[in-house]
Amino acid sequence: MSEQAHHTSHSPLPYLLTLIALLFLTGITVGAAYVDFGSSTVNIIIAMLIATFKASLVALVFMHLRHDKPLNSIIFLSSLIFLGILLGFCMIDLGSRERVYPTGLRKVDPPPTAAPAAAPPAAAPAAH
Amino acid sequence: MDSIRHWMLGPQGSAYANNVDDLYMFLVWLSVFFFVLIVFLTVYFAWKYRRRKEGVLTPNISHNLALELLWSIIPLIIVMGIFFWGFNDYVRASVAPNDAIEIHVTGKKWLWAFEYPDGTRTIGNLHVPVNRPVKLILTSEDVLHDFYIPSMRQKTDVIPGRFVDLTFTPTVPGKHQVFCAEYCGKSHSDMMANLFVDSPEVYEKWLVEGDPELQQMPPVEVGKLVYENKGCNSCHSIDGSKNTGPSFKGLYGRMEKFADGTTQMVDDNYIVESINNPQAKIVAGYEPVMPTFQGLLRTPEMRGIIAYIKELK
Amino acid sequence: MADIITSPHISGHADHHDVDYLHDGKGLKSWLTTVDHKRIGVMYLWSILFMFFLGGVFAMMIRLELLTPKETIMSAETYNKVFTLHGAIMVFLFIIPSVPAALANFVLPLMLGAKDVAFPKLNLFSWYIYMAGALIAIAAMVTGGVDTGWTFYTPYSTTTDGSVALMTFAAFVLGFSSILTGVNFVATIHKLRAPGMGWFDMPLFCWGIYATALIQVLATPVLAITLLLLIMERTFGIGIFDPKLGGDPVLFQHFFWFYSHPAVYIMILPGMAIISEIIPTFSQKTIFGYRAIAFSSVAIALVSFIVWGHHMFTSGQSQLASAIFSFITFFVAVPSAIKTFNWIVTMYKGSVAFNAPMLYALSFLLLFGIGGLTGIFLGAVSVDIHLHDTYFVVAHFHYVMMGSTVIAFLGGLHYWWPKMFGRMYSEPAARIACALVFIGFNATFLPQFVLGSRGMPRRYYNYLPEFQALHQASTVGSWILGLGFLIMAGYLFASLRKKMDAPANPWHSRTLEWQTASPPITHNFHEVPSVGGGPYDYYRPVGTGRNA
Amino acid sequence: MSNSTHDVAEHRFRQHHFANAEQQLDTSKIGMWLFLATEILMFGGLFVGFGLMQGVYPEAWVAGHHHLDRVLGAVNTVFLLCSSFTMVMAVHYASTDQKSKTVMNLGLTLGFAFAFLVVKYFEYSHKFHDGLLPGRYFNLAGIGGPPQQAMFFGFYFAMTGIHGFHVLIGIALIAWIMIRANRGDFSSAYYTPVDLVGLYWHLVDLIWIYLFPLLYLVS
């Protein structure tokens, strides 16, 4: 039997439930943004967790991944994995630079002596 | 063996350079080994089993696990060894000892400026004492550059808005070449500098007095050195051709027209002003890009460059 | 798969296109509106050959300029534009589409026993996008040129004059063409294999292209967004990569190499894929270690995503990151070693013929050996600190791109030329050209390893007199190389005009593309082939398949 | 699903290089998902840049997001979620031969999409008015706070701009299949285009699900 015929077998009710869940979760996200969970990192993590839950609902139900051939889910997930690689390795670099160079990306302290030779003073730190 | 090594890698300037060369030469011989192996096997098989008759059937040799493991595992072990060797040297070379001399380096299109702990500044020439670790603290004023001392086997990108460091312990006195190794535009290939490794006494003396030869030289010669070493040559030609800045040829004594329409005769004072405060008068047809050299030319050097420009008729 | 053992006429309606694809429809319009993968492949082929020629002309200008220090034939500004265009054309317009879009487009569906790729219209569309990208790139060349280097490093690229935004946009557009090709091939390989052809019954070429397509799909979008950000940086100055505004130029390099390192395997994997076809055919022998070669293609593709930082050891990335990237870099050596030795051993007890394609394959083995082993030098951090941005790197990547991929491409071109155009070229001329290219190539780039080790930085218009002798050797080498290509162009064009019809299977290959006419009919096969047996069953007589 | 409609669809829409309709459908789906993967990676690059820079300049990010209107953002989220629902309903009705309901749901989807764009239009014009433009056009003097807000708004316009562009493309696609549905092109035997456009549209929604908290709700 062809895949096309697959959807005929179930009713649209799950779609409606999913919509309700999504709207509900949106409400929670907005609400959570007004609550202080201690640090902004925690807030971001919570918001991202909810967003991921919502995204999974959309992917599994609306985009039919739960009934589809597994290959399609693999393709979808692999795009996320490779994004994770990009993010992860960039974070390794940005996160460990300062230990090596005390004057990392974030703080540019002027050198102990005056600004280097012939430099219009404070060329770089100006932006900070 | 040593002559091959010297021919391939050029002069060494530090003990660390020797370490790097050890690994490099190990890799060369490793590569020679594998290359010869590949060539031998390829040529041998290709020739031994060359086609003698059309349409023959060949044996079905589809795979051999032992062999395949052999040529996976041996390279794996070798490359892991190479990784640790290379990484170990790298880490050791990037930790600066506490007694290192700290010299600030600024790269900009297209010259290198140095500032020593006592406030001395130079352009294009870096002096360091022999056998003392040196820690350069580098930054850039415009785009990426890269401070590269081949004889020390060291280089680092120089990044605007950030300070990076580069450590080496020179052991070989004399002049060493410095290149800019990160592409930075038109005069990228002229953005060089000299590294002078002096004995400690000469270094101390140099900090106070400047180059001793300068004192005995005729001013025109001094001027020529200034022209070549302080970076003037990256923007000013001496043959009359137009570059980033006006040519020095025929400059002295001419009536110069400025962007604001005024004019002035080029004399000693005007040259001094152009060098110390270049933005004061912009020559018509040029961009106001010349950096100030205020405090960078000692009096004999200033006298020299004026004499040199005078000479260039 | 050599054996077409069953021939059920699956297709619902009989097709009457028994004419060969070259004559099925006449005139320019029939080409520009075709959805036949073979015709699209041929259109790609002429396009990329033209771009190779253009990039080659720029290369000859580079070499001529470097004959002497200071000015030889052009000014510094011109030189900087010339090497940028050389790099950008060779990478984005030639080598990335070369094997996949031109050769694989033609032979992949044939090898799979399919009538076409999965999405024929998309295939044509991707050619149009390619042409659009090429036109934009040419527009950028004539409206001011670009002098950033092919790597577009910020903040130089955001501050220099010239048509950087336009060139970046061209690369962006070309990226989409590459993505669409990749999408098409992945879908084709998954769904359009002939009945009976399992994954391990595919020719290895298909595995190589499959691995390539994965990278095209997964890496190229990141390049696209990076280039878009660069364009925005230039037009709006948003400052993500500009330290003056608080941005981080090193981040640009991360984003750039996240694509561009895997991209070098977009270049080499199809080259390796061709070698995996040529060697068994001309040795008339089963490939040694089919699965190992197949899996190592995929392994190289996956590992290639996590080594990009080896281009950035001196960039100011953290030491920790450098350590990790260096470590992972070395793992690519293992699958490469597996392939190299498996190819060599394939010849063992074979019946080796030295036709032009095989000569290219043998050259590949040697040149890839050198190119790959010098990659190991660069992977070792301490040595790379010395060699980074010197001519050693230039020599390394020419050995792998020109010496390996282009050589493999030429091997493939000669291998499939009779299939594509139904004509034989002059074999003696081909051997002479191959020899000239091999000698000229080595003469051009071997001296550059020494130049680089001695400290000669790349992208240098002017150089110290002590480097001149080696530079001159290199320039003279490039003339030999150019001569080889001129001869090649000569006999290939001549073969099209002269009537020397090729047989259907001149090399006695067992893969499916050779089991149909040369040139193939529009729908590739009269009957959908059904397959039983491996692609390289040279140990049994033709027509005695496993299931026969 | 009668055999005859099946055969008709098979005859009309199967391309010659596929053996049967199922193979064609599977292939189209794989192709679409691969394309969606590239979209995710492209947007993902922006997200990664955004996140890394947020790590470097947290204050600027917080300051910048104060100039965004949470309510409008939330309303737009609701619009997109609802449009996803009507889209999936359209696919459902297409797969059960209910032509008029298919067309109606596609129409609703279009309506939500337009509503989204209208809200975006008001947001954008408000931003322009306040000088919250990206990069060098950013009017820091009028706003105050960390200068890297210029970068925040650079990201804001890049992300919402590219997303908005996808909404526009989505509208065109939905309109196109609406016309085709109305013409009676689809049946339970063949509705692949509806299915694929649906997938695309859900992805647009999915990306917004992340954009909304990231841009509007940083704290």
Ligand code: HEA
């Ligand atoms: C086709 C393209 C291609 C390929 C296949 C490769 C293959 C490899 N490359 Fe290369 N590379 C480039 C194209 C390519 N490269 C380009 C274009 C650049 C420069 C870009 C620019 O800056 O403009 C570059 C630059 C580059 C650098 C950065 C240099 C620098 O700028 O400082 C590094 C560093 O690690 C590197 C490493 C490698 C390695 C380890 C491999 C490996 O994959 C090689 C593996 C192969 C082998 C090892 C040989 C076969 C194996 C054996 C014979 C077995 C025995 C081997 C051992 C025991 C070791 N390459």
Ligand code: HEA
């Ligand atoms: C596929 C990639 C590729 C290829 C094939 C080549 C091929 C060549 N390259 Fe280049 N090169 C690059 C990619 C490539 N290059 C890149 C990415 C850079 C870095 C750019 C940068 O720094 O930004 C670079 C940089 C580069 C430099 C360094 C410049 C510098 O740093 O200052 C040099 C110098 O020698 C050089 C030389 C050559 C030469 C002599 C060839 C020769 O092999 C060319 C030979 C080809 C021909 C002579 C064409 C002849 C064709 C015909 C006659 C038509 C044929 C027709 C038919 C077959 C039908 N290249």
Ligand code: CUA
């Ligand atoms: Cu400075 Cu190159």
Ligand SMILES: [Cu+2]
């Ligand atoms: Cu790489």
